[in-house]
Amino acid sequence: MKPVRIGLLGCGTVGGGVLQLLRAKGEQVVQSVGAPIEVTSVLVRDADKTRVPELDRSRLTTDPEAVLGDASIDVFVEVMGGFDPARAFVERAIDSKRSVVTANKMLLAMHGPSLIDRAIANGVDLAFEGSVGGGIPVIRVLREALASDSVVRLEGIVNGTCNYVLTRMRAEGLGFDAAVREAQAKGYAEADPGLDVDGHDAAHKLVVLAMLAFGGSVESGSVPTEGIRGIDPIDHRFAQRFGFVIKHLAIGRERGEAVELRVHPALVHQEAPLANVNGVMNAIAIEGTALGATVLSGRGAGDLPTAVSVVADVLDVARARRSGVSGLATRGIKTRARALAPMDDLKGRYYLRFQVHDRPGVLARLAGALGDAGVSIEQMVQEGAGGASPVELVMLTHEATERDVQRALGVIARSEVAAAAPRMIRIQE
Amino acid sequence: MKPVRIGLLGCGTVGGGVLQLLRAKGEQVVQSVGAPIEVTSVLVRDADKTRVPELDRSRLTTDPEAVLGDASIDVFVEVMGGFDPARAFVERAIDSKRSVVTANKMLLAMHGPSLIDRAIANGVDLAFEGSVGGGIPVIRVLREALASDSVVRLEGIVNGTCNYVLTRMRAEGLGFDAAVREAQAKGYAEADPGLDVDGHDAAHKLVVLAMLAFGGSVESGSVPTEGIRGIDPIDHRFAQRFGFVIKHLAIGRERGEAVELRVHPALVHQEAPLANVNGVMNAIAIEGTALGATVLSGRGAGDLPTAVSVVADVLDVARARRSGVSGLATRGIKTRARALAPMDDLKGRYYLRFQVHDRPGVLARLAGALGDAGVSIEQMVQEGAGGASPVELVMLTHEATERDVQRALGVIARSEVAAAAPRMIRIQE
Numbered sequence: 001m002k003p004v005r006i007g008l009l010g011c012g013t014v015g016g017g018v019l020q021l022l023r024a025k026g027e028q029v030v031q032s033v034g035a036p037i038e039v040t041s042v043l044v045r046d047a048d049k050t051r052v053p054e055l056d057r058s059r060l061t062t063d064p065e066a067v068l069g070d071a072s073i074d075v076f077v078e079v080m081g082g083f084d085p086a087r088a089f090v091e092r093a094i095d096s097k098r099s100v101v102t103a104n105k106m107l108l109a110m111h112g113p114s115l116i117d118r119a120i121a122n123g124v125d126l127a128f129e130g131s132v133g134g135g136i137p138v139i140r141v142l143r144e145a146l147a148s149d150s151v152v153r154l155e156g157i158v159n160g161t162c163n164y165v166l167t168r169m170r171a172e173g174l175g176f177d178a179a180v181r182e183a184q185a186k187g188y189a190e191a192d193p194g195l196d197v198d199g200h201d202a203a204h205k206l207v208v209l210a211m212l213a214f215g216g217s218v219e220s221g222s223v224p225t226e227g228i229r230g231i232d233p234i235d236h237r238f239a240q241r242f243g244f245v246i247k248h249l250a251i252g253r254e255r256g257e258a259v260e261l262r263v264h265p266a267l268v269h270q271e272a273p274l275a276n277v278n279g280v281m282n283a284i285a286i287e288g289t290a291l292g293a294t295v296l297s298g299r300g301a302g303d304l305p306t307a308v309s310v311v312a313d314v315l316d317v318a319r320a321r322r323s324g325v326s327g328l329a330t331r332g333i334k335t336r337a338r339a340l341a342p343m344d345d346l347k348g349r350y351y352l353r354f355q356v357h358d359r360p361g362v363l364a365r366l367a368g369a370l371g372d373a374g375v376s377i378e379q380m381v382q383e384g385a386g387g388a389s390p391v392e393l394v395m396l397t398h399e400a401t402e403r404d405v406q407r408a409l410g411v412i413a414r415s416e417v418a419a420a421a422p423r424m425i426r427i428q429e
Numbered sequence: 430m431k432p433v434r435i436g437l438l439g440c441g442t443v444g445g446g447v448l449q450l451l452r453a454k455g456e457q458v459v460q461s462v463g464a465p466i467e468v469t470s471v472l473v474r475d476a477d478k479t480r481v482p483e484l485d486r487s488r489l490t491t492d493p494e495a496v497l498g499d500a501s502i503d504v505f506v507e508v509m510g511g512f513d514p515a516r517a518f519v520e521r522a523i524d525s526k527r528s529v530v531t532a533n534k535m536l537l538a539m540h541g542p543s544l545i546d547r548a549i550a551n552g553v554d555l556a557f558e559g560s561v562g563g564g565i566p567v568i569r570v571l572r573e574a575l576a577s578d579s580v581v582r583l584e585g586i587v588n589g590t591c592n593y594v595l596t597r598m599r600a601e602g603l604g605f606d607a608a609v610r611e612a613q614a615k616g617y618a619e620a621d622p623g624l625d626v627d628g629h630d631a632a633h634k635l636v637v638l639a640m641l642a643f644g645g646s647v648e649s650g651s652v653p654t655e656g657i658r659g660i661d662p663i664d665h666r667f668a669q670r671f672g673f674v675i676k677h678l679a680i681g682r683e684r685g686e687a688v689e690l691r692v693h694p695a696l697v698h699q700e701a702p703l704a705n706v707n708g709v710m711n712a713i714a715i716e717g718t719a720l721g722a723t724v725l726s727g728r729g730a731g732d733l734p735t736a737v738s739v740v741a742d743v744l745d746v747a748r749a750r751r752s753g754v755s756g757l758a759t760r761g762i763k764t765r766a767r768a769l770a771p772m773d774d775l776k777g778r779y780y781l782r783f784q785v786h787d788r789p790g791v792l793a794r795l796a797g798a799l800g801d802a803g804v805s806i807e808q809m810v811q812e813g814a815g816g817a818s819p820v821e822l823v824m825l826t827h828e829a830t831e832r833d834v835q836r837a838l839g840v841i842a843r844s845e846v847a848a849a850a851p852r853m854i855r856i857q858e
Contacts, residue, residue, distance in 0.1 A: 021577045021719060032576050032761045129574070135720040137574035145558070145566035147461050148450045148740035273726070276705055290450060290733040291564040297702070298723035308720045311577035323754040331748075332461045 001030070003038040004318040007073040007098075009089055010080030011044050011060075014103055014130065016052035017307025018077060018314070023054040025311075033318045043067045043080075068092050075317050077310060078102040079130075087111060094118050094126065099321060101313040103130030103306055109204035113217040113335035120330055125320060127313035127329035132205045133158060135305030136298040137312070138284050142212040147332065149288035151213040154252045155428065158205045160280035160301045161189045161196035162228050162248035166265075167278045170236040170245065176229060188280055198227035199248070199263045206250035206261055213252060213286070214259045216338035224343045226264035230423060234383075235353060238394045239267050239425075241381065244351075245275040249428060253341075260341040266428040267351050346402040349378070349427040351394065354412065355420040358391045365417050366393065373408035375400040390419035396427070430459070432467040433747040436502040436527075438518055439509030440473050440489075443532055443559065445481035446736025447506060447743070452483040454740075462747045472496045472509075497521050504746050506739060507531040508559075516540060523547050523555065528750060530742040532559030532735055538633035542646040542764035549759055554749060556742035556758035561634045562587060564734030565727045566741070567713050571641040576761065578717035580642040583681045584857065587634045589709035589730045590618045590625035591657050591677035595694070596707045599665040599674065605658060617709055627656035628677070628692045635679035635690055642681060642715070643688045645767035653772045655693035659852060663812075664782060667823045668696050668854075670810065673780075674704040678857060682770075689770040695857040696780050775831040778807070778856040783822045783841065784849040794846050795822065802837035804829040819848035825856070 008015055022029060022037055030036050042059050043066075044051075051057075061067060068076075068089060076093040078100060080086050086107050093100050094115065102108070107115070108131045119126035129139045133156075142151065157163050164186075165179040174182070180197065183189035195201050207220040228248050239246050244267035253260040268275045273295045277283040282300025287293045299305045313329065320328045356362045363380075370377060379396045397405065409422045437444055451458060451466055459465050471488050472495075473480075480486075490496060497505075497518060505522040507529060509515050515536050522529050523544070531537070537544070537560045548555035558568045562585075571580065586592050593615075594608040603611070609626065612618035624630050636649040657677050668675050673696035682689040697704045702724045706712040711729025716722045728734045742758065749757045781799075785791050792809075799806060808825045826834065838851045 017719070025577045025579075028577065028761060135574075135717075136723060137570050140569065140574055141566050144745070145564075145569055145741050146737065147744050148454045148457065149737050150454075271705070273705070276700070276702070288564075288737065290446070291737045292728040292731075292734060294565060294725070294727035296723070296725055299721040302721075304719040305721060308575065308578050308717065312574050315576050316573070319760075323752060325752040325754065332457060 001035045003036040004033060004321065005038050005040045005072055005074045006314065007067045007070065007076045008039055008042040009067065009076060009078045009086070011042050011051055011055065012079065013303035014306045014310065015042070015079040016055070017303040018079065018310050019052055019054040021307050021311045029315065032315050034322055035318070037314065037318060040073055041067045041070060064089065073098060074321055075099045075101065075314065077314060078104055079310065081106070083107060083110070090115060091118065094122050094124055097122050097124055099125035099317045099326065101127045101310055101317055103128070103310050105131040105201070105204045105208060109207040109220040112208060112211055116330050116333055116335050120327060123326050125317045125326050125329045127317050128208070129309040129313045130306045132208050133282050133284060134298070134300040134302055135308045136282060136284065136296050136300060137309065138209065138296055139212060141296060142209065142286070143329070146286070146288055146291065149290045150254070151286055151288050152254050153287040154209060154213050154284060155274065156209070156250045156284035157247055157274055157277050157282050158250050158284065158300060159196050159202040159248060160282060161193060162202070163277065163282070164188045164280045165197065166228060166231065166246055166248060169231065169233055173233050175233060176231060197229060199225040202248065202250045202263045206252060206263055209250070209284070210252045210259060210261055211335070212333060214254050214338070215334035216259065216336050218259065218261060218338055218340050222340055224262045224264070228265050231265055232423070234392060235423065235425065238353065238381070239351065242379065242396060243270050244268060244427070245270050246425065247274055249274070251428065255341045258339040258341040260346070262343065264426060266426050268428050344401070344403040347399055349399055349429070350397045350405050351425040351427055352397065352409070353423040354393045354418060355390045356393055356417050357419055358387070362417050363393070365415060366412060369411040369415070370397070370408045373404040373411070375404050375408050430464045432465040433462060433750065434467050434469045434501055434503045435743065436496045436499065436505045437468055437471040438496065438505060438507045438515070440471050440480055440484065441508065442732035443735045443739065444471070444508040445484070446732040447508065447739050448481055448483040450736050450740045458744065461744050463751055464747070466743065466747060469502055470496045470499060493518065502527060503750055504528045504530065504743060506743060507533055508739065510535070512536060512539070519544060520547065523551050523553055526551055526553055528554035528746045528755065530556045530739055530746055532557070532739050534560040534630070534633045534637060538636040538649040541637060541640055545759050545762055545764050549756060552755050554746045554755050554758045556746050557637070558742045559735045559738040561637050562711050562713060563727070563729040563731055564737045565711060565713065565725050565729060566738065567638065567725055568641060569741070570725060571638065571715070572758070572762070575715070575717055575720065578719045579683070580715055580717050581683050582716040583638060583642050583713060584703065585638070585679045585713035586676055586703055586706050586711050587679050587713065587729060588625050588631040588677060589711060590622060591631065592706065592711070593617045593709045594626065595657060595660065595675055595677060598660065598662055602662050604662060605660060626658060628654040631677065631679045631692045635681060635692055638679070638713070639681045639688060639690055640764070641762060643683050643767070644763035645688065645765045647688065647690060647767055647769050651769055653691045653693070657694050660694055661852070663821060664852065664854065667782065667810070668780065671808065671825060672699050673697060673856070674699050675854065676703055678703070680857065684770045687768040687770040689775070691772065693855060695855050697857050773830070773832040776828055778828055778858070779826045779834050780854040780856055781824045781826065781838070782852040783847060784819045785822055785846050786848055787816070787820045791846050792822070794844060795841060798840040798844070799826070799837045802833040802840070804833050804837050
């Protein structure tokens with residue numbers, strides 16, 4: 001049996017996991033693909049670094065040419081991450097008519113549509129299950145299981161760092177910085193946590209999911225994105241009081257003419273499926289016209305879960321290549337550019353927290369500014385009444401548009417009653 | 430473009446949904462398969478019955494021969510359900526080298542392994558996503574996404590009727606009969622609800638899932654199966670008091686030498702993912718060695734969700750057929766017979782409820798019988814003390830074996846302290 005030959009680009013934790021799974025499941029692989037899979041060469045930056053014992057070190061090279069120029073390789077597996085040189089490597093592999101499996105969400109978010117078009121033009125596969133949701137097979141479900149349905153909405157907890165930090169803030173009353181330090185100590189956050197806690201990682205993943213769910217591409221830089229730095233332990237307390245939990249969500253909706261994508265913290269009802277997804281777990285809720293709501297949850301990151309997704313793609317692509325077919329992983333994906341719905345038009349309910357000086361007439365001023373903008377208040381609660389220090393005043397609005405809420409908040413922020421910038425968190429119904 | 434020709438066997442709610450989706454998504458289908466899909470003939474029992482408007486009535490026939498004998502058909506879609514004549518039809522289709530998509534869980538549970546072997550021998554596909562979990566793509570996830578992992582455990586709420594009945598009993602304090610009547614009125618339960626509420630439907634689905642998850646087949650009649658008829662509103666109350674929710678579960682575990690499969694009501698912690706799956710929703714938790722725990726949830730039944738799964742299979746099978754490959758849906762499935770782990774060896778914690786006459790020494794008698802069998806008590810609570818009527822006494826045990834618990838319950842049931850048969854519900858950790 002002629003093996004399917006793999007060139008592994010990168011051998012960090014995910015790459016090591018891929019080698020471990022392929023070794024451990026050799027027999028299963030042969031049964032599934034109809035041939036063994038052979039990792040022919042492994043491209044790394046540092047040939048001397050310690051790697052998993054499953055790596056045959058004679059296959060290691062630091063010379064990209066030795067791997068990318070090897071015409072005997074059938075499938076390239078890109079698990080180096082980052083942007084450069086991953087993009088050039090993937091493009092070269094596709095141009096030389098080889099299929100590619102990648103777990104690189106940043107590359108996909110930035111250049112997914114052009115890479116997919118390139119793969120289709122070259123008659124090869126580009127599979128990327130590992131790029132979103134670690135081991136949660138959400139790409140496969142959107143691509144295959146929902147092939148005959150129309151996705152109208154998706155909502156996900158797709159960044160484990162944010163979810164861990166918010167979970168610990170809520171459970172232990174930790175401040176944001178303390179929760180981040182804890183996440184770093186446990187290996188759940190990077191030394192520079194910005195890509196995660198500022199929401200950019202979630203935005204990348206949302207763009208990849210939206211391409212499959214709604215058909216079409218948007219620039220990931222143009223997705224309205226907020227992180228979780230502004231969330232205070234007090235917000236968790238107030239949210240709980242109103243029956244909500246604060247989660248960091250990636251949200252997408254089909255709006256017909258445009259697609260609505262946004263990433264931000266949100267109040268979700270404590271009984272909603274996503275409210276009970278805690279710690280580093282991820283979950284993605286998908287609503288299809290025919291299917292109704294489906295929720296997929298699991299470990300959204302980690303070497304082995306992501307490796308399971310990468311290997312599932314490798315098996316699919318290897319099988320397709322042996323059968324002489326291709327385009328399995330890219331079929332039906334629409335890459336046309338799509339307009340983003342303007343955030344200003346968003347309609348919903350809002351959680352507003354004001355730190356104000358406790359003087360007569362303050363509430364009238366706040367209510368007046370909101371009322372002038374057409375925002376009406378559904379509930380209000382005040383904490384820490386009396387004394388010289390500012391008090392916290394929290395309101396939940398009735399449905400309002402983002403434009404009106406922002407206008408009212410602007411007026412309030414500029415007024416002398418505000419002791420600090422107002423805090424706004426959207427309520428996700 | 431030569432269309433892929435479909436013979437539809439049955440045109441009830443699922444069959445109608447298939448026709449609707451294929452019609453609504455015609456363009457998407459062509460893009461996905463590379464050819465249009467044409468429903469050539471539709472076999473029904475009653476040609477005069479009202480059907481979905483998407484059905485071209487000129488394709489209707491009541492003559493099996495007109496469909497099964499039509500050599501131009503590429504793929505048969507069996508959505509008639511039941512056992513006879515579905516089995517013979519599916520076998521004949523496979524023997525005549527045509528691929529089959531079926532949503533028939535009973536057929537799969539009873540004859541899955543032999544049908545799969547038959548499909549492999551004939552070089553055709555047999556796909557059955559629609560047979561378990563409605564629109565939840567659990568078969569696809571087990572078959573593809575976990576291809577390189579080892580599933581060690583699965584736990585599911587796979588019967589919507591049971592889940593609806595238990596949910597209503599808990600939320601409203603309804604008795605079993607009243608909850609079943611409500612389910613019937615809403616179309617969630619059959620006139621004869623036995624197949625659902627006695628657990629047989631869940632056992633069928635478990636056998637299908639286990640074949641994929643653990644590799645191998647067991648007789649569905651030999652799976653230890655309990656329904657929910659014995660659950661009383663009082664059990665929901667006590668469960669809640671201890672922090673649990675009662676759910677009807679299908680449970681599978683890889684035990685190495687044998688596979689452990691069982692279907693019964695169970696107490697699950699109120700914070701566990703399955704505890705919050707309510708009404709007719711289904712959910713399946715899968716634990717893989719590499720992947721960790723993944724939960725898939727959604728609408729487990731209904732015409733359109735199931736049709737989405739059936740159409741996803743049709744697209745896969747049609748595509749494979751056009752490419753001249755097959756075995757996609759059956760690859761790697763092991764059909765060897767596997768031994769079931771004996772229920773007696775099960776270890777776990779137990780919820781025990783005794784209705785006893787409130788006399789001095791009763792507790793000592795109960796504790797004595799349990800202690801003699803090696804079962805120790807972790808918590809105890811009594812309700813309705815004093816008076817002439819019997820009282821309810823509930824105990825949670827420490828870990829014990831099923832054998833020992835059953836032995837103790839036998840002794841207690843035969844003793845004069847028991848005013849009614851003891852009730853036992855397993856605790857699922």
